[in-house]
Amino acid sequence: MQKVGFIGTGVMGKHMASHIQKAGYPLFIYTRTRSKANDLLEAGAMWCETPAELASKTNIVFTIIGEPKDVEQVYMGKDGLFEGGHPGQVMIDMTTSKPSLAKTLYQKGKEKGIAVLDAPVSGGDIGAKLGKLSIMVGGDQKIYDEVKPLFDTFGENIVYQGEAGTGQHTKMSNQIAIASNMIGVCEAVAYTKTAGLDPEKVLESIALGAAGSWSLSNLAPRMMKKDYAPGFFIKHFIKDMRIALEEAERMNLDLPGLSMAKEMYEELAEQGEEESGTQALFKRYNSKAGSL
Structure with a gap:
């Protein structure tokens, strides 16, 4: 199965990552506060020291973090995802962020042969825990179709919206x-x-x-x-x-x-x-x- 990376195991992210893990995907984790990922690590997820390391070991990466500046740092900063990424990889930002940043990440990823989707979610901790989140996806439809089975592990109302930024x-x-x-x-x-x-x-x-x-x-x-x-x-x-x-x-x-x-x-x-x-x-x- 595809090796999946997940960054951001907060109130919602920990449940989303857990659904992916329970579906049988090998899971790699990075988060600023390691203790927030303890349950996932104890269940067999593998820890990575940086976003770059996580990217180097995976095929598909999910992020759901805080502010747009955090997203920018995780993707484009030192030891960021793009630094460790590789052609053919898919990165999916589920943070609620700026549409303009989603377009920037899409273009920067394309230059490196990495497909980037913006896919923010709605449904809160309840929806995340039950695996019934609404997911709004922007980016290339071909990539969306490829990763839809992963969205299905924690989402229920999943709609492809159009080009990069439309999810946001x-x-x-x-x-x-x-x-x-x-x-x-x-x-x-x-x-x-x-x-x-x-x-x-x-x-x-x-x-x-x-x-x-x-x-x-x-x-x-x-x-x-x-x-x-x-x-x-x-x-x-x-x-x-x-x-x-x-x-x-x-x-x-x-x-x-x-x-x-x-x-x-x-x-x-x-x-x-x-x-x-x-x-x-x-x-x-x-x-x-x-x-x-």
Whole structure:
């Protein structure tokens, strides 16, 4: 089987890598904090000291890391993936990043005979754990078709979007939809509790109607239990919204809902909540209306 490299074993990445490993692919791991990969290493994954070493030992590489600057460093920096890569290799960046960077990586990879796809995901820790992530793919369709069996190990809704960068643009659309929706979910839960209703009964009534959404079904219950553990970090969501607003500005598109959501999340981050899950936006309503 193809030898697979994986960089980034965080909240979502550790589950994605685990699905690949359980499907029988030889797995090579690099991450900045080795302890985050302990479960994978104990299950037989092989550790690499640098991205370059990982690239030299594998056929296909997945990355899901933090900021665009981190992606740039891992791919193009000293001891980076391109330094250790080889012609015929496929590299797939699943970080939510800039469409322009996705195009740069695609072109730099092409110069070295390496195919690069941008394939950001949606579904949070729950989707990653269940192997039911949505995957939005940009790059050459021939390469997408070749690696689709690997996507199938941890994804369910997998859509090829088009040329390099289109996967990232699609993820921006996804994050824009989530941003305003999260405000609505928080306000619905706050209203429910303030009105003295049974939150679980209310959720049962509205989750499958016109108000239904992934956030309502999966994150509203966490809000009700005051469970703010990260399925997706606030700090990463702020980064995504920043990128989306930058892209919108470049296209002369005004997105007031997204701007408001970003400001609200930035307030939370300033209060020390950047490591909390995105559902912690509900804390803002707790503080405004007392402890609900």
